[in-house]
Amino acid sequence: MLSPHEKAYCQALLALRQKEYAKAETCFGQAAEHYRENREFMILWETTRVLLAVKRELAGLPKEERDKIDIEEAFSRG
Amino acid sequence: MSQTRSLMRLERLLETFLEQVVATKQERLSVLRGINRLDDLTRESDQGLDITEHVGEWFAEHNRWLNEPQLRAGDINRIAPMLSKIRESLDNRGDESAASMKIRSEIARWEPKARQASQKLVLRRGPEGVEPQPSRPPETPTAEQSTGQPEGEETIARLDSVLGRMQRLFTGLSHGRKHVLSALDSALRSATMQRQKDALLLSGFIIYYLKQNGYKVEPYVKRLKEAERLIREEA
Numbered sequence: 001m002l003s004p005h006e007k008a009y010c011q012a013l014l015a016l017r018q019k020e021y022a023k024a025e026t027c028f029g030q031a032a033e034h035y036r037e038n039r040e041f042m043i044l045w046e047t048t049r050v051l052l053a054v055k056r057e058l059a060g061l062p063k064e065e066r067d068k069i070d071i072e073e074a075f076s077r078g
Numbered sequence: 079m080s081q082t083r084s085l086m087r088l089e090r091l092l093e094t095f096l097e098q099v100v101a102t103k104q105e106r107l108s109v110l111r112g113i114n115r116l117d118d119l120t121r122e123s124d125q126g127l128d129i130t131e132h133v134g135e136w137f138a139e140h141n142r143w144l145n146e147p148q149l150r151a152g153d154i155n156r157i158a159p160m161l162s163k164i165r166e167s168l169d170n171r172g173d174e175s176a177a178s179m180k181i182r183s184e185i186a187r188w189e190p191k192a193r194q195a196s197q198k199l200v201l202r203r204g205p206e207g208v209e210p211q212p213s214r215p216p217e218t219p220t221a222e223q224s225t226g227q228p229e230g231e232e233t234i235a236r237l238d239s240v241l242g243r244m245q246r247l248f249t250g251l252s253h254g255r256k257h258v259l260s261a262l263d264s265a266l267r268s269a270t271m272q273r274q275k276d277a278l279l280l281s282g283f284i285i286y287y288l289k290q291n292g293y294k295v296e297p298y299v300k301r302l303k304e305a306e307r308l309i310r311e312e313a
Contacts, residue, residue: 001160002117006254010114017100017107019093034254044099051092058085 005034009041016048021055024048105148112140113156120160123167130177133164137184144191151243151276152250158192158272161185192272244280251280258284262298269305273312278305 002010012027028045035041100107116136123129143149149157165185168178251268252261262284268277281302289295 001120001163002114002156003254007114007117009254010110013100013103013107014111014114016096019097021096031254034256044096047092047096051089051096054085054089054092058082058089061082061085 003034005031009035012044012048016044021048021052025052109143109148109153112136112143113153113160116140116157116160120163123164126167126171129164130168130173130175130181133181134177134184137181141184141187144187149191150250151246152253154192155247155250155268155272155274155277158188159268161188162271192274240276240279243276244283247276247280248284258288259293262288266298266301266305270301270308273309275309278302278309281305 008027008030012024012031015021015024015027025045025048028041028048031041032045119129119132119136123133162185165182168181247265247268248261251264252258255261255264262281265277265281265284268274269281281298285295285298285302288298
């Protein structure tokens with residue numbers, strides 16, 4: 001059977017496919033003990049972590065500011 | 079550019095990167111998803127739960143793997159013991175229902191695939207310059223016999239192929255492990271439980287390597303001999 005670490009890595013990748021980034025981050029964390037030397041693992045884990053941090057940061061901004069950006073982007077693309 | 083705008087761009091960039099990584103691994107992820115699901119089912123069956131219906135669904139979804147090339151030797155080496163375990167728990171429960179019999183026959187369909195991952199090495203002559211022993215059993219016909227290759231080159235090609243399979247097997251078995259001893263343990267288990275000759279050869283190689291590096295290998299040698307005996311008996 002799969003070891004808990006393999007299973008966690010596998011679930012992390014499947015979570016990424018579903019764009020469930022928080023779940024992916026948790027699963028990467030569970031797999032980390034065995035995959036720290038694996039470059040691909042680390043890149044995916046770090047990217048997910050940074051992405052979640054960015055999302056958290058954005059979530060803390062007032063809604064109006066985000067909406068304003070969306071409108072500006074829509075205009076700038078014509 | 080405002081901080082908010084930068085953050086939003088970064089968010090989009092990171093999401094796109096992850097989406098593209100996932101997209102390049104689509105096929106692999108589908109295999110992983112299938113193996114992971116089977117692993118869940120194996121655990122549930124180990125706990126005595128009735129998983130017949132779910133295993134039936136798993137076969138319905140994944141039997142196409144039998145005829146398609148996406149499975150690696152390492153994948154088959156993962157799937158085969160899970161299927162054996164599921165069959166074992168069906169046997170332990172004494173489940174003789176039609177659904178359970180169907181599962182058994184599906185598992186039997188996977189057995190040649192598992193064996194295929196560990197094709198036999200058949201040496202059809204001795205070293206160069208040595209006449210074949212007359213008392214040897216008839217030689218097994220092989221695909222290479224029809225290729226017109228000279229015998230000497232054929233033995234080299236065969237060994238080359240075995241080494242390639244062993245390399246892939248080792249990659250699969252050592253994936254996520256911390257020490258070569260864990261990979262050796264898995265190789266010996268594959269050799270013993272699945273009668274895999276490649277796993278036996280790989281175990282022998284790792285044991286010799288460890289011995290050369292000062293490890294105590296006696297317990298592993300015992301297990302190797304036991305696996306060798308089982309494989310010989312089955313041949």
